[in-house]
Amino acid sequence: MRNRAHVAGWLLACGLGALNPATAQTPTNGPTKEQLANDNNLFLSLAKKVLKWEEPADPVRIVGPIYFVGTKGLGAFLFTTSEGHILMNTGMPSSGPMIVESIRKLGFKPEDLKLMINGHAHIDHAGAFAYLKQQFGAQLAVMKDDVVAMESGDRDDFKYANDFVYPAVKVDRVLRDGDTVKMGDVLLSAYHTPGHTRGATTWVANIVVEGRAYVVAFPDGAGFNPGYRVAKNPSYPGITDDYRRTHHALEMMKPDIWLAQHNEYYDFEGKRQRAQTEGVKAWMDPEGYRRWVAEKKRAFEDEVDEELGVTKGAPN
Numbered sequence: 171m172r173n174r175a176h177v178a179g180w181l182l183a184c185g186l187g188a189l190n191p192a193t194a195q196t197p198t199n200g201p202t203k204e205q206l207a208n209d210n211n212l213f214l215s216l217a218k219k220v221l222k223w224e225e226p227a228d229p230v231r232i233v234g235p236i237y238f239v240g241t242k243g244l245g246a247f248l249f250t251t252s253e254g255h256i257l258m259n260t261g262m263p264s265s266g267p268m269i270v271e272s273i274r275k276l277g278f279k280p281e282d283l284k285l286m287i288n289g290h291a292h293i294d295h296a297g298a299f300a301y302l303k304q305q306f307g308a309q310l311a312v313m314k315d316d317v318v319a320m321e322s323g324d325r326d327d328f329k330y331a332n333d334f335v336y337p338a339v340k341v342d343r344v345l346r347d348g349d350t351v352k353m354g355d356v357l358l359s360a361y362h363t364p365g366h367t368r369g370a371t372t373w374v375a376n377i378v379v380e381g382r383a384y385v386v387a388f389p390d391g392a393g394f395n396p397g398y399r400v401a402k403n404p405s406y407p408g409i410t411d412d413y414r415r416t417h418h419a420l421e422m423m424k425p426d427i428w429l430a431q432h433n434e435y436y437d438f439e440g441k442r443q444r445a446q447t448e449g450v451k452a453w454m455d456p457e458g459y460r461r462w463v464a465e466k467k468r469a470f471e472d473e474v475d476e477e478l479g480v481t482k483g484a485p486n
């Protein structure tokens with residue numbers, strides 16, 4: 171049965187996971203799953219506020235050439251190289267100047283941004299690419315199946331129609347599954363992990379810092395939002411298989427460190443605190459990654475069962 175008590179778990183599953191029980195958004199007076207599913211603007215305004223998507227955060231070095239330059243709620247990452255810098259994700263449309271400021275605070279020049287890449291084409295990650303491109307002329311590389319969304323500012327989104335549009339941005343390089351982008355010593359591999367959007371992309375960086383190799387993953391595509399139809403009357407044809415292939419692809423990855431477009435996924439604040447004394451060790455979290463993928467997969471299969479009316483756990 172879908173009721174309010176269900177909502178806290180649901181919000182966790184769909185990425186609105188940082189809801190503080192001490193705030194007004196508790197299961198007893200927060201919106202129901204149906205309300206969030208049916209009212210796009212309610213969903214966005216709640217997520218934006220509760221998860222602090224537009225609040226500035228201090229930038230920080232994660233490991234080697236990888237830096238966090240996002241907001242309190244949203245992950246954006248800078249990869250610095252001798253040949254220029256790469257930016258992954260931007261956040262909401264308002265985030266452009268915050269990212270520029272964060273890059274400067276770290277001692278780098280935003281003018282050295284040469285390439286931009288993305289996890290997926292929604293407003294909370296792709297909102298400020300147009301701004302940054304206009305300011306610094308950086309090129310944009312995007313997975314084939316998200317190109318139309320990026321170049322239209324996510325018009326005609328399969329769930330959000332034209333409710334969450336953002337400044338459209340021209341794509342310079344179209345990526346396919348397994349493609350790599352390279353700049354200086356940084357090599358990033360792009361894996362097509364669709365579901366959340368058609369072109370959702372999981373990035374994997376292989377870096378060497380002081381003689382030690384690190385695999386750093388930025389998983390994407392596995393989350394589904396309120397109102398997504400993942401099995402019955404699917405949000406788009408093939409979405410069920412897309413999600414399952416994505417879970418499989420994510421399970422195959424064995425990162426030492428994982429970061430993501432939503433900070434609560436990988437406990438950004440907690441790790442950042444610990445890193446002050448522990449250094450890079452605080453960011454190492456292969457077990458947390460496996461747990462997160464397993465949770466995403468379970469939440470998805472529960473949703474499939476619910477849509478198909480499968481009842482589970484009934485005593486024989």
Ligand code: ZN
Binds near residue numbers: 290292366
């Ligand atoms: Zn999204």
